[in-house]
Amino acid sequence: MRRTLFMLSALLLTATACTTTNPGTPSPEGNGTSTQPSSGVHSGVPGPGVPKVSSPIDVTQFKKAPCDALDASQVEKLLGAGVSGKTDLQAPAGPSCAWDSPDVSQAGVTVIFTDADQLGLTSVYNARGKQYQFFQPMPAIDNFPVVAYGVSDERTTRGRCAVALGVSDTQTVDIHVAQSESNIGKNDPCEAAHGVATQVLDNLRGVK
Template identity: 55%
Template sequence: MRRLFVLISASLLALTACSPEKAKTTSPIDSSGPSQTQAPVTADAVPGPRVPKVDNAIDVTRFLQAPCDSLTADQIKTLLGAGVTPKTELDAPAGPSCSIHPPTVSDAGVVVMFSTVDKRGLTSIYQAQGTKYRFFMPMDAVDGYPAVAYGITDGRKTDGICQVAVGVSDQQTVDIAITQSKQNIGHKDPCEAAHGVAESVVGNLRGAR
């Protein structure tokens, strides 16, 4: 299970090394057209260029204190079998997290994490593609919320690892990291598995009162 924590912590904490550029102001529109000046564009504006906007933000405040509430007991049983005890870690380096792994398969597991690295949501991840994140793969939206698989490296085929971030607001993501058991590596895409877990998580977040 240690490698799963290393994956999610290393990927998200890499964002702290990405210092936003200084604020920039765009040049006026060509003088041959109407006299207009675009509004200033700041480096910390969200969403950033080409980053999908989240139209209906989800308030995840309660889950920052109870990240394991993001999956029900029945969902956890379906994912990893009976006898699984989720572990809450409120002081995890990248944000409050819930780690789940079956006691009989120590190399498999799921982590659900609410990032507190910054307040820039998917923008931080998009801006780090190709530099901090050599693996970057936009995925289908999760119940209307934009999602992307990403990592410092692509560990899908070699380690059965994938991390998917879902933008639940322009400032906040929830990350789902999957580590497959050795016998399942190469048989199913871990990113698709993480996406499936994300669907359950987002459904629970939206249904919370």
């Protein structure tokens, strides 16, 4: 993998555990839980300026079991031992799994298999400067495009970031990261989210 789990753990957690005060799952009022703010059909994707996904991945099975996006060892290295994923197949943005550390304040990861529309990254790009005032394309992962987005930029204020990973022209997998309170402002949560996206992509493709 391009980023070691140790590096990701350092971005999310601190060496000293804190008392949990806030859930790690990003809230709709923050970065938002959906990358599809407007409805539409899948014609005309990708839109102008939106990177094309040349080798699409079928994530149908993962939508039925979203917690399979990360395995137990990956979660432990990211958030510590004893963290179990919470599945929500009826989440507004699409089937999701949330992992929240019980020992470290705020730290958590959520993976969402978006199904609000069939526009993929085009929907995220269409919301740039509108619903999403924070918009930052990130390096592609093995030619799969990635963009960080949010209603506002919460990287240094709340230690949160969401990235959308394009797995086809009509489908994104969104990764939301919340850092521990002690790490806010010290490391870029979007870099952490990008690293988690790398692991998720490998799992979607069955790469170990």
